[in-house]
Amino acid sequence: MTTPSEANRPTVSHFASTAFLVGAVLISVLPLLLVALNTFKPHADIVSNPLSLPTSFNFQNFARAWNGGHFATGIVNSLLLSGSTVILTLTCASLAAFALARRHIRFWQLITIYFLCATTVPIQLFLFPLYFVYAKLGLIGNVFGTALILSAINLPISIFLLRAYVLSIPRDIDDAAFMDGANPLQTFWHVILPLMRPGLITVAIIVFLNSWNEFLITSTFQKGREHLTMTLGYLSMNGTYATDQGAMMAGAFILIAPIIVFFLVMQRFFIAGMTAGAVKG
Amino acid sequence: MIPQRAYHYAFVSPALLLSIGIVLVPALLTFAVAFMDWDGASLPSFVGLSNFAAVFQDGVFWGALFDNVQWTVIFLTIPMTIALVTASILMSRKKSGAVYQIIFLLPYVLSPVANAVIWQNIIFDPVSGLLGYISHNFFPIQDPLTDTRTALYAVAGVDIWHFWGYLTVVFFAAMRQTPEDQLEAAFLEGANGWQVFWNITLPNILPTVALMFVLVTIFSFLTFDYVYLITQGGPARSTEMLSTFAYSFAFTSFEVGKAATVALVMSFFGLIASVVYVWISRSGFDA
Numbered sequence: 369m370t371t372p373s374e375a376n377r378p379t380v381s382h383f384a385s386t387a388f389l390v391g392a393v394l395i396s397v398l399p400l401l402l403v404a405l406n407t408f409k410p411h412a413d414i415v416s417n418p419l420s421l422p423t424s425f426n427f428q429n430f431a432r433a434w435n436g437g438h439f440a441t442g443i444v445n446s447l448l449l450s451g452s453t454v455i456l457t458l459t460c461a462s463l464a465a466f467a468l469a470r471r472h473i474r475f476w477q478l479i480t481i482y483f484l485c486a487t488t489v490p491i492q493l494f495l496f497p498l499y500f501v502y503a504k505l506g507l508i509g510n511v512f513g514t515a516l517i518l519s520a521i522n523l524p525i526s527i528f529l530l531r532a533y534v535l536s537i538p539r540d541i542d543d544a545a546f547m548d549g550a551n552p553l554q555t556f557w558h559v560i561l562p563l564m565r566p567g568l569i570t571v572a573i574i575v576f577l578n579s580w581n582e583f584l585i586t587s588t589f590q591k592g593r594e595h596l597t598m599t600l601g602y603l604s605m606n607g608t609y610a611t612d613q614g615a616m617m618a619g620a621f622i623l624i625a626p627i628i629v630f631f632l633v634m635q636r637f638f639i640a641g642m643t644a645g646a647v648k649g
Numbered sequence: 650m651i652p653q654r655a656y657h658y659a660f661v662s663p664a665l666l667l668s669i670g671i672v673l674v675p676a677l678l679t680f681a682v683a684f685m686d687w688d689g690a691s692l693p694s695f696v697g698l699s700n701f702a703a704v705f706q707d708g709v710f711w712g713a714l715f716d717n718v719q720w721t722v723i724f725l726t727i728p729m730t731i732a733l734v735t736a737s738i739l740m741s742r743k744k745s746g747a748v749y750q751i752i753f754l755l756p757y758v759l760s761p762v763a764n765a766v767i768w769q770n771i772i773f774d775p776v777s778g779l780l781g782y783i784s785h786n787f788f789p790i791q792d793p794l795t796d797t798r799t800a801l802y803a804v805a806g807v808d809i810w811h812f813w814g815y816l817t818v819v820f821f822a823a824m825r826q827t828p829e830d831q832l833e834a835a836f837l838e839g840a841n842g843w844q845v846f847w848n849i850t851l852p853n854i855l856p857t858v859a860l861m862f863v864l865v866t867i868f869s870f871l872t873f874d875y876v877y878l879i880t881q882g883g884p885a886r887s888t889e890m891l892s893t894f895a896y897s898f899a900f901t902s903f904e905v906g907k908a909a910t911v912a913l914v915m916s917f918f919g920l921i922a923s924v925v926y927v928w929i930s931r932s933g934f935d936a
Contacts, residue, residue, distance in 0.1 A: 381842055385738040392735060393752050396814065399764075400755065402771045402779065415777050456667075464664035467657040479661060484930060486668055488864070488923045489676065490871045492892055492912040496899045497678035498671065500689040520671035523664055552656035581760035583874045588900070599762040603878070606766045613777040616770050623763045631758045635751050638758070642815070643822035647857050 406617040414613040433619035436605045442598035445511055452515040453579040454572050457522045465530035466556050487524040491584055509595035518579045526571045529641055533567035570641035573634045682909040689905045700910040713889040716801060721869035728809045732816035737846050739821050750821055753814035765878035768807045797887035800880055804888055808875040816861060823857035824850050863926045870918040891915040
């Protein structure tokens with residue numbers, strides 16, 4: 369719906385609100401633009417004016433950032449960590465969402481309330497004993513050990529998002545599959561899972577970004593140079609490369625450019641999942 | 650034949666076991682450890698309430714708690730207001746609104762590490778940052794991160810920059826659920842933008858605003874990433890939060906008992922808000 373007054377004649381309030389939006393856009397992208405602007409500049413040019421356009425395109429910054437940020441190690445660890453977190457979370461959450469939505473089990477209410485409480489549980493409430501148990505088990509630095517933790521953190525929200533998709537699938541479909549002799553696992557695999565594909569994509573994207581960006585757990589459990597993720601490798605440059613801002617900006621570019629592209633391609637799913645749980649009717 | 654119910658128990662158990670093993674059992678251990686003296690490696694010994702006594706007598710604890718309270722007040726007002734205003738403006742531009750919300754979300758989808766390091770180096774830094782450039786060429790600005798009076802607000806500014814887009818997108822989505830006939834009626838009666846917001850849009854999205862209020866309160870008492878990345882609680886502990894305070898107990902001085910104690914205190918504030926959150930969300934149970 370377009371309101372007649374807003375659409376046809378520009379008013380003072382319309383002008384003011386446009387100015388507000390433009391300001392908001394500028395503030396949102398300014399630090400990111402500065403990264404793009406300074407990525408190709410040598411340190412001296414950045415120090416003399418961070419707002420100036422690059423006069424030459426020097427790719428040396430990228431080479432130094434790639435080595436200094438240990439990105440070759442980081443990208444492998446980040447992909448392993450986020451990839452295994454997504455697979456584990458999707459498997460556990462989709463199965464649990466099906467069981468909780470269909471309510472064939474006793475205590476489904478209790479389990480639902482447990483996961484609801486787990487959505488907002490502070491990481492610090494379980495971090496410290498968990499760390500020292502992991503240390504005893506020799507799991508510090510193990511990406512799959514860390515993926516277990518990130519999965520546990522992402523499970524509750526994933527279960528609730530997927531449960532909504534299962535609830536939108538009529539029970540008659542389960543019953544029809546049952547009549548045809550399918551057991552619940554076959555029903556889940558052949559009937560439910562294909563029908564909740566948009567939900568699975570949404571959850572996969574959100575969990576992937578969450579675990580790619582996660583800091584507290586990752587920095588605590590992925591200690592040691594060979595265990596660094598991309599974000600941790602870049603963080604290790606901070607301070608030591610203070611006099612090589614060209615490399616710092618190139619490192620930031622390496623870190624954020626793929627995520628921005630990924631987000632722009634997937635934003636529809638991301639926004640759908642983000643708002644699904646938060647908008648209350 | 651295996652009964653149908655058995656399958657469903659098997660379906661829910663991987664998620665339940667994972668969550669119990671990683672979250673519930675260690676959380677219960679935290680309760681126990683808060684009453685013990687433990688360095689994380691040797692055997693813990695029971696010390697009663699002495700961790701609580703030591704923490705409550707520590708001035709840094711109260712400073713951290715006060716910083717968390719300030720953080721909560723800041724986040725419940727500034728990003729909430731900006732997001733409500735922005736979402737209302739986007740309501741009158743529903744076509745371009747889709748583009749605006751993507752731009753506003755960019756900082757939200759980037760990692761705290763990237764955001765914090767970018768701000769430190771290219772905005773705040775007195776040598777290489779934008780503030781340094783302005784300071785050298787136009788008028789003097791002190792690096793806000795090195796001043797105990799401003800550091801907390803500078804860090805909060807970066808976190809707000811990263812977070813407000815999330816609130817905007819959520820509010821915008823909620824506002825689009827407003828019944829069209831109510832909006833049309835208001836415009837026919839000549840209501841201005843503020844009247845429409847106050848009398849129609851806001852009442853309609855009130856449950857969402859309430860939910861965000863609770864979530865922001867929870868996150869404010871747990872906030873860690875930006876503070877730890879940008880100031881590590883400094884300068885002179887002026888940005889110390891309960892989370893960074895607990896973290897340094899556990900991993901710098903290896904007083905895990907005290908770390909657990911502080912974790913319990915911050916969880917307590919989160920818990921109060923969580924009870925409200927579960928209460929607000931309970932309507933979803935029967936959906």
